[in-house]
Amino acid sequence: MRKTSRLVPLVLSAVLALTAAACTQGGAGGETAKPDSKAAEIKIDPNAPGWKSDTSPITFDWYLNFSWFGSKWGADPTSQYITKKTGVNLNLIVPAGNENEKLNTMIASGKLPDFITLGWYEDGVKKMIEGGMVLPLNKLADQYDPYFVKVADPAKVSWYTQPDGNVYGYPNAAASPKDYETSGDKQTSNQTFLVRKDMYEALGRPDMRTPEGFLGALKAAKEKFPEVGGQPLIPLGLHEFGDTGNYSLEDYNQRSSILQNFLAIPMEKDGKLYDRTTDPEYVKWLKTFRKANETGLLAKDIFIDKRPQMEEKIAQGRYFAMMYQRTDFAAQQNALYAKDPNSVYIAVDGPGNAKQDPPTLSGGTISGWTVTLISKDVKDKARAIRFLTYMLSEEGQKDFYLGEKGVSYDTIDGKDQFKPEALALLNKDRTAFDKRYGSSYTFWMLMDTTMNLKWAPPAVEPFKQLEEWTKGKTKSFSQFDQVNPTGTSEEGIIAGKITQLWGKALPKLLLAKSDGEFDQIFAKFLKDRENAGIAKVEAYRQKVYEDNLKKLQQFMK
Numbered sequence: 001m002r003k004t005s006r007l008v009p010l011v012l013s014a015v016l017a018l019t020a021a022a023c024t025q026g027g028a029g030g031e032t033a034k035p036d037s038k039a040a041e042i043k044i045d046p047n048a049p050g051w052k053s054d055t056s057p058i059t060f061d062w063y064l065n066f067s068w069f070g071s072k073w074g075a076d077p078t079s080q081y082i083t084k085k086t087g088v089n090l091n092l093i094v095p096a097g098n099e100n101e102k103l104n105t106m107i108a109s110g111k112l113p114d115f116i117t118l119g120w121y122e123d124g125v126k127k128m129i130e131g132g133m134v135l136p137l138n139k140l141a142d143q144y145d146p147y148f149v150k151v152a153d154p155a156k157v158s159w160y161t162q163p164d165g166n167v168y169g170y171p172n173a174a175a176s177p178k179d180y181e182t183s184g185d186k187q188t189s190n191q192t193f194l195v196r197k198d199m200y201e202a203l204g205r206p207d208m209r210t211p212e213g214f215l216g217a218l219k220a221a222k223e224k225f226p227e228v229g230g231q232p233l234i235p236l237g238l239h240e241f242g243d244t245g246n247y248s249l250e251d252y253n254q255r256s257s258i259l260q261n262f263l264a265i266p267m268e269k270d271g272k273l274y275d276r277t278t279d280p281e282y283v284k285w286l287k288t289f290r291k292a293n294e295t296g297l298l299a300k301d302i303f304i305d306k307r308p309q310m311e312e313k314i315a316q317g318r319y320f321a322m323m324y325q326r327t328d329f330a331a332q333q334n335a336l337y338a339k340d341p342n343s344v345y346i347a348v349d350g351p352g353n354a355k356q357d358p359p360t361l362s363g364g365t366i367s368g369w370t371v372t373l374i375s376k377d378v379k380d381k382a383r384a385i386r387f388l389t390y391m392l393s394e395e396g397q398k399d400f401y402l403g404e405k406g407v408s409y410d411t412i413d414g415k416d417q418f419k420p421e422a423l424a425l426l427n428k429d430r431t432a433f434d435k436r437y438g439s440s441y442t443f444w445m446l447m448d449t450t451m452n453l454k455w456a457p458p459a460v461e462p463f464k465q466l467e468e469w470t471k472g473k474t475k476s477f478s479q480f481d482q483v484n485p486t487g488t489s490e491e492g493i494i495a496g497k498i499t500q501l502w503g504k505a506l507p508k509l510l511l512a513k514s515d516g517e518f519d520q521i522f523a524k525f526l527k528d529r530e531n532a533g534i535a536k537v538e539a540y541r542q543k544v545y546e547d548n549l550k551k552l553q554q555f556m557k
Contacts, residue, residue, distance in 0.1 A: 049393060050145035050386040055087035058383050063093045064445065065103055065118035070094075076438025081404040088387045090443075100124075107133065112375035114384060117445045120171060120371045126487045129168050134373040136166035140385035148385060151393040155555040159366050170392065171368030172447045177555050179364070179450045180476045186453060189361035189470040190325040191258045193350025198342040199225055199320055208321070209352035211288040218297040221320035228318045234299045236292065237314070237322035240306050244499040245506050248323040249286070250277065256362065258323050259285060262350050264357040267480050273541055277502075278526070281353045288351075289510050290518050303507055317343050323350065326466040331430060337462040338428075344462040347469035363474035364449060366552075367481040372445055391446040400447065401455055403439030418457060427460050479548045483541040491540040494533040501528050 044050045073079045073090040083089045093113060095102035103124045106112055112133055118124055128134045138157070141148035155176040161167045180187060193208070199221055200206075206217040218235040225233050238248035239258075250257040257276070263285060265276045276282060292298050301313070307328075313319065314332040322345065329345070336343045352359070378384045390396040398416070402409040408422045418426065418440075426433045426440055434442045441447040459467045485491035505525040512518040 044145060044147070046146035047150075048147065049390060049395070050147050050382075051086050051088075051390045053386075054383065055085070057087050057089065058380060059089040059091055060115055060379070060384065060387070061091045061093060061113035062115040062445070063106070063113040063117065065095065065099045065116070065122065065124070067095045067097065067099055071434055071438070071442050073443070076435060076442065077407045078400070078403040078438035079443065080438075081407070082399055085399070086387060086390060088383065107131065112377055114375055114378040115372060115388075115445075116375060117172075117370050117372045119369065120169070120367050120482070121484075121486070123486045123492075125169060125371060125373070128373060129162060130487075133376055134168050135376050135378065135381070136168055137170060137374065137385065137388070138167050140374065140381055141389070144382040145386045145389050148389040148392075151389055156366060156368075158555065159551060160371070169371030169373045170388070170446065171366075171371050172445060173364060173370070173449045174366055174368030175364030175450055175476065175478075176366050177476060177478060177552055183450060183453060185471065187363045187471070187474045187476075188467050189363050189474040190327050191261055191359075191361045192324065192326045192347040192466055192470065193258075193262060194322040194324060194326070194345040194466075195348050196317055196320055197344055197346045198340075200346070200348065201342075205348075207349075209349050209356060211284065211291075211351075214288060214351060215292055215295070215297065218292060218321065219295070222297060225320065229316055231316070231318060232299070234301055234313065234319045235297045235321065236299075236302070237310065237319035237324060238302050239324060240310065241303055241503075241507055243503040245503050247325075249289070249506065250282070250502075258325075259351060261361050262323075262359040263353045264360045265353070267477065268545070271546075273480075273483070273538070273545055275538075283522070285351055286509055287515055287518055290512055290515070293510050294513065298510065303511075314345075319345075321350075326463075326470075330463065333462050334428065334430070341462070345466075347466045359473050360475045361470055361473045362477055365476060365478040365481050366555075367478070370445070388446070392448070394451060396446075397448050397451050398455065400443060401439060401441055401452055403437055408437040408439045416455060423457055426457075479545065479552055481548065483544040483548070485537060485540045490533075491537050495537045497532050498529045498534060498537065501525060501532065 044053060069092075071092070073092050074083065079090070099118075100122075103118065103122070107124060107127050110133070112128070116128070116134070137148070141152075152170065153174075153176060155178060156171055156174055157167050159176075160169055160171065175187065195208075203217060203220050203224065206220065207213045208217045222233055222235050227233060239246055247256060247258065249259050260276050260279075260282055263279075263281045265279045265282055266274050267276070268274050289298065301309070305313070311329065311332055314322075314329045315335050317336055326347065333344055336345070350359075372388070374381075374384050374388065391400065402416060402418065403422075405411075405416075409416060409418050411417075412419075417423075422433070422437055422439075425436060433440065441452070458464075485495045502525065505521060508521050509518055512521055
């Protein structure tokens with residue numbers, strides 16, 4: 001899930017703790033309607049929710065391209081309530097292994113489930129649209145549920161409108177420029193530099209913003225705390241290394257890199273996209289990480305561990321520091337807090353540039369995290385678009401977030417909010433909460449994380465400090481979304497090759513025995529990407545970036 005979670009705003013802290021759940025493929029039973037059922041013939045009032053015109057039982061197959069997702073529809077009060085209310089039951093399908101293999105197999109078969117949810121950055125989105133495998137949401141709305149226009153965000157619809165004038169996917173967790181205007185001070189980021197609280201304080205809360213201070217703190221931690229629970233301390237933790245890089249350090253996906261954002265490296269200069277990979281500050285810090293490895297401060301674990309192994313070690317408190325997404329270890333943070341509140345991880349000022357500028361952390365953008373599409377094979381077009389419209393509406397968002405009144409929430413002190421016992425469980429054990437209640441976006445496929453702010457409870461420890469630390473440092477990078485070419489276009493193929501080159505070069509840079517060897521490896525990578533045709537990719541990115549600016553200016557009028 002390395003690639004997806006980067007796009008997730010804060011409210012996902014609870015959601016992403018679901019990673020511990022097993023993969024599943026299933027859902028409660030239910031009747032299914034025939035294609036284009038009589039519901040499509042019912043005259044719909046454009047000023048009223050279309051779903052209310054037909055609440056007879058129907059089951060949709062809904063594919064989520066995330067192997068870690070483990071909740072079953074119909075096993076909790078919230079999904080049961082929504083099915084009873086709308087008549088819609090969901091058979092949730094997730095891949096048992098490699099997501100790309102499963103998705104590509106489905107696309108190759110020419111047959112897709114009714115709904116598909118995947119990261120907006122996945123090649124599969126373009127393949128399904130270009131292959132005519134998914135339906136235009138705008139045309140479905142025109143024909144079956146004009147109420148869609150009243151609940152869909154015009155900015156998000158416009159952003160996802162394709163050259164043919166149609167919009168095929170709708171995002172979740174998306175924040176438009178208007179959202180930043182109205183709630184900018186509340187916008188939070190998932191990107192953090194973390195230290196284990198008790199160890200950090202025992203070392204005198206060292207300043208880790210400079211290379212010298214950073215290396216000194218790692219060295220001091222290793223010397224003072226050589227073991228944790230009888231096992232060696234891991235001075236620094238990072239996201240897992242993959243075939244396209246490492247999200248903590250840079251994964252060739254523009255705005256994503258935690259390190260580059262901590263260094264406040266600009267995305268553009270004078271209207272031109274800036275090559276952050278060759279920025280002197282970034283290279284200096286990569287060499288700092290190389291020096292850490294040379295002096296025994298980078299454990300071999302970080303080069304080979306995958307997320308399950310990392311989660312186990314986080315739960316054991318074996319890392320002193322981490323450059324990591326805070327919501328990705330929510331369950332482990334809770335476990336540490338339960339054992340000893342002082343053993344949790346806290347966010348602190350991490351690596352900084354020479355000017356010590358504050359970080360520019362990536363917040364929610366207009367692209368969001370995932371997009372949901374409706375297949376051309378959908379068993380009932382009318383019911384599908386009406387259910388999607390319901391999910392986007394304030395009524396649907398409230399149902400998916402708060403659940404059923406009297407069960408998981410109530411009106412308390414004049415405000416609709418989680419019942420005390422539900423909130424207590426949510427803050428203590430997210431997995432148990434999902435099974436007991438199923439609210440708080442357990443089913444996050446179309447969650448609106450800005451609308452959610454009106455119901456969301458204030459954060460509590462051990463998560464509050466992490467969340468609060470990112471406020472004021474979080475920026476919108478919407479204009480840089482979707483600039484990377486994908487698919488089988490010439491630029492897409494070149495970009496794919498370059499990301500693979502980087503994925504191989506990055507660990508070699510950190511494992512280099514000297515700065516001289518580092519320079520040789522880095523120079524070879526730059527030469528290889530030039531030979532691969534990076535100039536064409538840069539020209540593509542620049543054009544898309546300029547088009548993005550024009551789109552965003554329209555939204556801000």
